[in-house]
Structure formats: structure tokens, C-alpha cells
Amino acid sequence: MSAYAKIHVGLKQLGIDGDDARDLYERVTGIRSLRAMSPKQHDEVIQELGRLGFERSSSRRRTPLEGRFAKKLQALWISAWNLGLVRNRDDKALIAFVRRQTGIDHVRFLSNAQDARKAVEALKAWIAREADVTWPKFQDGRAEKLAVIEAQCRILGVPIGSEISAATDETLLAAMQSFGRCIRAAKGD
Known part of the structure; x- marks a missing residue:
């Protein structure tokens, strides 16, 4: 999967869109546009999405939540x-x-x-x-x-x-x- 695709999947998974996504890009790389970023900056955005809870591996099976409630x-x-x-x-x-x-x-x-x-x-x-x-x-x-x-x-x-x-x-x-x-x-x- 390309870096663009990973970023877009991560944004969707986390419910981040529009200006919020561009704010995230700018906070991480100083640049508000994916197209203007280098591959290294794309990786930095992907790492930040991971820190926020994005799970990159979709091949893992979801385990149901456990617990009484x-x-x-x-x-x-x-x-x-x-x-x-x-x-x-x-x-x-x-x-x-x-x-x-x-x-x-x-x-x-x-x-x-x-x-x-x-x-x-x-x-x-x-x-x-x-x-x-x-x-x-x-x-x-x-x-x-x-x-x-x-x-x-x-x-x-x-x-x-x-x-x-x-x-x-x-x-x-x-x-x-x-x-x-x-x-x-x-x-x-």
C-alpha cells in the first residue's frame, strides 16, 4: 500500500478529515499538503497516525472485547x-x-x-x-x-x-x- 493510501486509511479510521487532517500534517511536518511532502515526511505522518491509534495491519483478526460489561x-x-x-x-x-x-x-x-x-x-x-x-x-x-x-x-x-x-x-x-x-x-x- 502506498504512503498516500496508508495515510488516508489512517485518517478515515481515526475520523480525521478536512482542515483537521491538514492541521495534523502541519503539526508533524510543517507542511499542510501531502503532495508537497517528501517520502520521509509521509512516514512521519504515518507514525503520528499510529501514535493516535491507527492500526496499519488490517490482516490481524479483531478480537472481541472481553469483560463482564x-x-x-x-x-x-x-x-x-x-x-x-x-x-x-x-x-x-x-x-x-x-x-x-x-x-x-x-x-x-x-x-x-x-x-x-x-x-x-x-x-x-x-x-x-x-x-x-x-x-x-x-x-x-x-x-x-x-x-x-x-x-x-x-x-x-x-x-x-x-x-x-x-x-x-x-x-x-x-x-x-x-x-x-x-x-x-x-x-x-
């Missing part, structure tokens, strides 16, 4: 992705969010329910505030999926069909993903 956190993170709130769907971004909320370095170390609740509730509050999701009173995966789909329909300005409440969990998940692609495309992500 990992699945719940991942489900909420993907909901935020499908609502167009999260620009980086990667688990590293979720781990960074959990670290900011709890001070704990990784979700696998979230063994205390009170610490996990901080991260879960912060994520739910952010999603509710930014995407107008009305979460059900009691934790129910199906009702939470429906709440996200209702918010997605509002964002897209489409009516929610009455048949959605009878859909299978797999169909709900597929609908969330499809609406998420539409939302991200409308935002230019």
Missing part, C-alpha cells in the same frame, strides 16, 4: 455509530471513552458494577441528548433497539412503520445498520 458497552457504542454520533466505530475509541468516564484503562477491567454504570449511563445520556433517544425505563435489548430506530427515523425524516414492533431481533439490527449507513452518508462520513 463489554457487550452492553459495545451495543451502545454501535448504536451511537448508527445514529451518526460516533465517527470511529473501532473498539479503541470505545475504550478511550470508558477511560475518560471511569479512569479505568480497559473494559475488561470493569468488574465493579458501579464503575460500569458510570460508562453505560454516560453513553446513554450522550445518545439521548444528541440523538433524542428515549430509552425504556427498564433495561430491555429489544426495546432499546426500537428506541434507537425511532430516533433514526426522526433524524432521517421518515415515518416509522407499525410493523417494526413485530420484527425479529435480526431484522431490527439490520434496520439499525441500514438507517445508520443512510445517516452517515447524509453527514458525509
